[in-house]
Amino acid sequence: MIVVMKAGASKEQLEDVIARIEAFGYRAHVMHGVEREVIGCLGDERGKAELQTLQSVKGVEKVMPILSPYKLAGKQLQADPTVVTLLAGSGESTMKVGPGSFTVIAGPCSVESEEQIMETARAVKEAGANALRGGAFKPRSSTYSFQGMGEDGLKLLDLAKQETGLPIVTEIVDYHDLDIIAKYADVLQVGARNMQNYALLKALGSTTKPVLLKRGMSATIEELLLSAEYILAAGNPNVILCERGIRTYETATRNTLDLNAIPAVRARTHLPILVDPSHGTGIWSYVGSMSKAGLAAGADGMIVEVHPKPAEALSDGAQSLKPKVFSALMDELEPIALAVGRTLGTRQTSWQLERRG
Numbered sequence: 001m002i003v004v005m006k007a008g009a010s011k012e013q014l015e016d017v018i019a020r021i022e023a024f025g026y027r028a029h030v031m032h033g034v035e036r037e038v039i040g041c042l043g044d045e046r047g048k049a050e051l052q053t054l055q056s057v058k059g060v061e062k063v064m065p066i067l068s069p070y071k072l073a074g075k076q077l078q079a080d081p082t083v084v085t086l087l088a089g090s091g092e093s094t095m096k097v098g099p100g101s102f103t104v105i106a107g108p109c110s111v112e113s114e115e116q117i118m119e120t121a122r123a124v125k126e127a128g129a130n131a132l133r134g135g136a137f138k139p140r141s142s143t144y145s146f147q148g149m150g151e152d153g154l155k156l157l158d159l160a161k162q163e164t165g166l167p168i169v170t171e172i173v174d175y176h177d178l179d180i181i182a183k184y185a186d187v188l189q190v191g192a193r194n195m196q197n198y199a200l201l202k203a204l205g206s207t208t209k210p211v212l213l214k215r216g217m218s219a220t221i222e223e224l225l226l227s228a229e230y231i232l233a234a235g236n237p238n239v240i241l242c243e244r245g246i247r248t249y250e251t252a253t254r255n256t257l258d259l260n261a262i263p264a265v266r267a268r269t270h271l272p273i274l275v276d277p278s279h280g281t282g283i284w285s286y287v288g289s290m291s292k293a294g295l296a297a298g299a300d301g302m303i304v305e306v307h308p309k310p311a312e313a314l315s316d317g318a319q320s321l322k323p324k325v326f327s328a329l330m331d332e333l334e335p336i337a338l339a340v341g342r343t344l345g346t347r348q349t350s351w352q353l354e355r356r357g
Ligand code: PEP
Pocket: 109, 135, 139, 190, 191, 192, 193, 214, 244, 276, 279
């Protein structure tokens, strides 16, 4: 249920209503609006009737049901877009994911060696990426495939961060690894195969690190948002969604990048959404087209695989861009970013610099 306070209700009245909500066994989630406060009552829906009685309490304008099954991810409690701020190790704010920017996260599928990650980090930074991606714990379809370097991979990502200042985005597969991964990562990626790993989602709700939640390959948009709700309800508001392609009958591409998801997600939630044209296509030469399409469709950014030697990559080489190709793609994305009113990565066009004085 939602309790809408009267415009001008006092702080005492608000506190009284919160205390009553909590006494009924609910968690009160207060949204401070320009004119009035709105309180979301989170908990077992069987107690709706008790909450209705708040209608007659001083300071309350009305009590109404939350219609969406994803109460915190939905737009009823929060209409304004969430902007997720990424903090690099130094504690300085380095980038914001949300309206007005097209955030670019680039790097290899897996961390493989110091040389590989350093070369990639330098190149993607030079081309204007905001953050470095790289898997140290890999969820592979085959148990015989490379499973990632583990903590040694995290240490290499840290080395790259020390030199370039780029925040690190890396995948968490098992919640037992949370402490060790959170020590190095700036964004915790939940892969498609783990979108419905509820124990993992709840554990991620206990941190405040941004979580990049990828859509499961057979998940509906509603299921994606219900998964995001687990993280939000457990206390972490910093959730970024990602469309990475879904399974369809089509075999010409690895997955079908569902660009419909961008406006459909936008219509249902205030959370930012990225596209992943690498897993969305599986073929490096298609990545440019789908990056451009994602930007034009309204995505808040992209996560893209870049490898200095794709032919030698231990995972996902076929969909990885060489650094030069990535840099050329960034050049091609610039006019589109300008046309849709977003800043591309860390690049600022002369037009944008002029407007900002
Ligand atoms: C990845 O980003 O390398 C990855 C494994 O992605 P997904 O979970 O979308 O398959």
